[in-house]
Amino acid sequence: MSLAVLRKELREMRWKLLLGTGVLTVLAASLPLLYEFLLEMMRAFLSSGDLLSRFLPAGQVKMLENFTFYIWSQWNGKNLYQLGIVFALLSGMGLIAGETSSQTIQFLLARPVSRRKVFFTKAAAGALVLLLMVLTSTAAIFLVTRFTPYSLEAGRLWLATAITVLCLLSVYSLTLFCSTVIDDPVRAGGAALLVILASSVLGWFPATRDFSLFAYIQGAQYFLDGAVPVWPLAVITMSGLLLLLSGALVFERKDF
Amino acid sequence: MTLAVELIAISKVYGRKKAVDCLSLKVPRGSILGFLGPNGAGKTTTIKLMLGLLRPDEGEGRILGLDMVRDTVGVRRNIGYVAEVQQMYGYMTVQELLGFCRPFYSRWNEKLVAGYLDMFQLPLGEKVKNLSKGMKTQLALVTALAPDPELLILDEPTSGLDPLSRQEFLRIILEEISVQGRTVFFSSHQLQDVERVADHVAIIDHGKLLAVKPLDELKATGKKIRVVFQHEPGIDFLSWPGVREVNRQGNAYLLAVDNYLPETLGRLQEYPHFTLEVIDQNLEEIFLDKIREERK
Amino acid sequence: MWYHVNPHSGVPIYVQLKEQIRKAVANRQLEEGEQLPSVRELALQLTINPNTVARAYQDLEREGVIETARGLGSFVARRRQHFGNAQDVALDQALENLMVEAYQLAVDAGILRQRFEAKLQIWQERLRKEQGE
Numbered sequence: 001m002s003l004a005v006l007r008k009e010l011r012e013m014r015w016k017l018l019l020g021t022g023v024l025t026v027l028a029a030s031l032p033l034l035y036e037f038l039l040e041m042m043r044a045f046l047s048s049g050d051l052l053s054r055f056l057p058a059g060q061v062k063m064l065e066n067f068t069f070y071i072w073s074q075w076n077g078k079n080l081y082q083l084g085i086v087f088a089l090l091s092g093m094g095l096i097a098g099e100t101s102s103q104t105i106q107f108l109l110a111r112p113v114s115r116r117k118v119f120f121t122k123a124a125a126g127a128l129v130l131l132l133m134v135l136t137s138t139a140a141i142f143l144v145t146r147f148t149p150y151s152l153e154a155g156r157l158w159l160a161t162a163i164t165v166l167c168l169l170s171v172y173s174l175t176l177f178c179s180t181v182i183d184d185p186v187r188a189g190g191a192a193l194l195v196i197l198a199s200s201v202l203g204w205f206p207a208t209r210d211f212s213l214f215a216y217i218q219g220a221q222y223f224l225d226g227a228v229p230v231w232p233l234a235v236i237t238m239s240g241l242l243l244l245l246s247g248a249l250v251f252e253r254k255d256f
Numbered sequence: 257m258t259l260a261v262e263l264i265a266i267s268k269v270y271g272r273k274k275a276v277d278c279l280s281l282k283v284p285r286g287s288i289l290g291f292l293g294p295n296g297a298g299k300t301t302t303i304k305l306m307l308g309l310l311r312p313d314e315g316e317g318r319i320l321g322l323d324m325v326r327d328t329v330g331v332r333r334n335i336g337y338v339a340e341v342q343q344m345y346g347y348m349t350v351q352e353l354l355g356f357c358r359p360f361y362s363r364w365n366e367k368l369v370a371g372y373l374d375m376f377q378l379p380l381g382e383k384v385k386n387l388s389k390g391m392k393t394q395l396a397l398v399t400a401l402a403p404d405p406e407l408l409i410l411d412e413p414t415s416g417l418d419p420l421s422r423q424e425f426l427r428i429i430l431e432e433i434s435v436q437g438r439t440v441f442f443s444s445h446q447l448q449d450v451e452r453v454a455d456h457v458a459i460i461d462h463g464k465l466l467a468v469k470p471l472d473e474l475k476a477t478g479k480k481i482r483v484v485f486q487h488e489p490g491i492d493f494l495s496w497p498g499v500r501e502v503n504r505q506g507n508a509y510l511l512a513v514d515n516y517l518p519e520t521l522g523r524l525q526e527y528p529h530f531t532l533e534v535i536d537q538n539l540e541e542i543f544l545d546k547i548r549e550e551r552k
Numbered sequence: 553m554w555y556h557v558n559p560h561s562g563v564p565i566y567v568q569l570k571e572q573i574r575k576a577v578a579n580r581q582l583e584e585g586e587q588l589p590s591v592r593e594l595a596l597q598l599t600i601n602p603n604t605v606a607r608a609y610q611d612l613e614r615e616g617v618i619e620t621a622r623g624l625g626s627f628v629a630r631r632r633q634h635f636g637n638a639q640d641v642a643l644d645q646a647l648e649n650l651m652v653e654a655y656q657l658a659v660d661a662g663i664l665r666q667r668f669e670a671k672l673q674i675w676q677e678r679l680r681k682e683q684g685e
Contacts, residue, residue: 002360003359004356004360007356008345008356012347027543065541085414103343104343104344104345106304106309106339107339107342107343107344109307109308109309110307110309110337111333111360112329112331112333112355112360112361113329113331113332113333113360114328114329116260161527177338242507253311255304255309255310255311256304256309256310278628286603287603288601288603309641313683405662424601426599427599429604430595430596430599430600430601431596433601433602448559448560451559451560452599452600452601453599453600453601454557454601455601455603456573471564472564472566472567472604472607475562475564477560525655529679532656533657535562536561536562536563537562538560538562539560540560541562
């Protein structure tokens with residue numbers, strides 16, 4: 001790790017960090033506050049015998065009576081993973097490609113610092129930014145919940161969030177790899193997005209669903225059934241690490 | 257004589273093009289080497305290979321006694337580098353950029369930095385992107401000199417400077433060389449600059465090294481003789497030792513002679529002639545000659 | 553004294569510098585014992601490589617034109633009565649050049665001798681006058 005590089009990267013990403021943390025935190029904080037409103041709306045639907053109520057399975061309504069389930073379904077099941085992917089792409093795409101396209105990479109690599117160090121410092125800086133966004137916003141849920149009459153099952157929500165973060169980190173790792181191989185940040189982000197989209201297509205069909213990242217990113221298996229999908233998560237983690245290491249190898253051998 | 261740079265048969269291939277072709281080069285410590293070549297000759301590629309920004313496909317090199325490929329970090333610790341188009345972090349201020357560079361080095365000469373900042377009148381609080389091209393070059397020079405490097409590598413450093421700043425820039429290089437043992441590797445196509453400050457010259461074209469010699473020696477050996485005979489002598493001058501090229505216009509001959517200048521003059525004197533004179537060749541003429549010869 | 557060199561010429565800079573100093577010493581622009589600028593000073597003044605200046609000084613020292621006192625600098629040497637080997641070689645070279653030139657100009661031996669005497673007289677008179685002042 002090079003402290004000088006780390007400081008520079010964090011500085012360059014400070015607007016992304018602020019944007020990501022801001023957007024995610026506002027969404028996160030609003031979830032506990034909207035719970036009451038949602039409950040009332042649902043009860044009104046059910047009692048009115050409205051046509052709509054037929055489309056709401058009674059089981060799910062019952063589950064929504066559970067506050068922790070509500071938060072999980074809105075956060076891990078929706079906002080966090082969707083926006084998390086966007087911010088993972090944003091954090092990773094410029095790290096290498098940004099400097100290659102602006103040619104500042106030559107200035108950086110002319111310093112007496114090994115490429116490996118530069119790469120892993122950059123990787124750590126981006127991961128740190130992504131983690132800060134997720135942790136700050138998730139913590140905001142807990143904070144705001146204190147001002148409501150409801151209580152959260154902290155352990156379950158954090159563990160589900162950990163699973164989501166693991167998946168987001170592998171998306172980030174993929175983006176970083178693309179940023180190393182492709183010398184333009186937008187194209188690098190686009191390439192990573194294409195891979196993610198391909199993975200989401202797999203999720204549409206029951207036969208291939210198990211091979212999609214989106215089958216696991218919400219942490220549903222754990223949260224609903226109590227079983228952590230160990231092997232799939234191990235595969236996702238390993239692919240993330242593999243992409244990270246391949247990125248490092250490509251970076252070390254690349255001509256600038 | 258210890259060497260600051262020793263490149264042994266390095267090659268770098270881009271697709272089918274050999275950007276650097278089996279290039280070997282020795283630069284003694286304490287010298288200023290002018291690295292000359294037309295645009296696209298492979299100057300920048302060679303420099304990037306030395307810095308470890310590129311990896312050679314073949315060959316090896318030692319810089320300041322360290323392996324160029326295996327110990328590239330150690331090499332860069334003692335190199336100050338100014339790139340042809342120096343892209344620095346534009347969003348940083350001058351002060352921030354210097355602050356960014358500083359932690360990478362074990363030595364950082366504050367006094368020198370302050371001196372040059374003052375001399376160039378670089379505004380500390382100004383963003384790098386707002387500096388003029390000349391000022392950017394000056395700032396790059398300050399960041400290159402600050403760690404007291406043993407080797408200074410400059411890639412076309414004077415190309416964006418007006419004549420006055422160019423003179424100033426050259427004077428700084430000279431000032432720095434007067435520090436014992438410091439070496440300057442200086443690529444340029446501004447031959448006047450090289451003529452002034454370099455003591456060694458290397459000429460490169462199409463990735464190949466055409467010559468590397470002390471400048472004085474290059475000037476002393478690359479001579480031309482103009483001779484106007486009273487009547488056609490009918491000699492094949494090319495068969496004479498040292499005669500490299502013969503141009504003829506009637507009875508007037510222009511001979512390019514590499515060595516054996518006194519001997520050649522002596523032999524020519526035996527033929528009746530109107531004039532016989534030695535023409536000194538300046539660097540530009542020698543340079544163009546070498547390139548022309550290579551491309552033939 | 554004003555030093556100047558033309559880097560763009562085909563004559564090596566150190567040769568130009570040497571010739572200039574020798575001429576300046578010969579025609580008393582530089583007095584015996586006068587200090588020359590240091591290698592560094594002169595290099596910076598002319599924006600040329602210090603090694604080039606050093607080489608010119610070394611040659612001049614070998615030829616006995618200047619003397620270098622360690623730590624003090626370089627000074628114009630007192631002209632010695634005795635001819636050293638280097639002076640001998642230099643004189644021989646100069647005479648040789650004169651002969652070549654004369655040959656090319658098709659000047660015959662008699663005229664050459666005459667002109668040489670005349671020039672020597674003028675030169676000595678000039679030196680005498682300057683010393684008398």
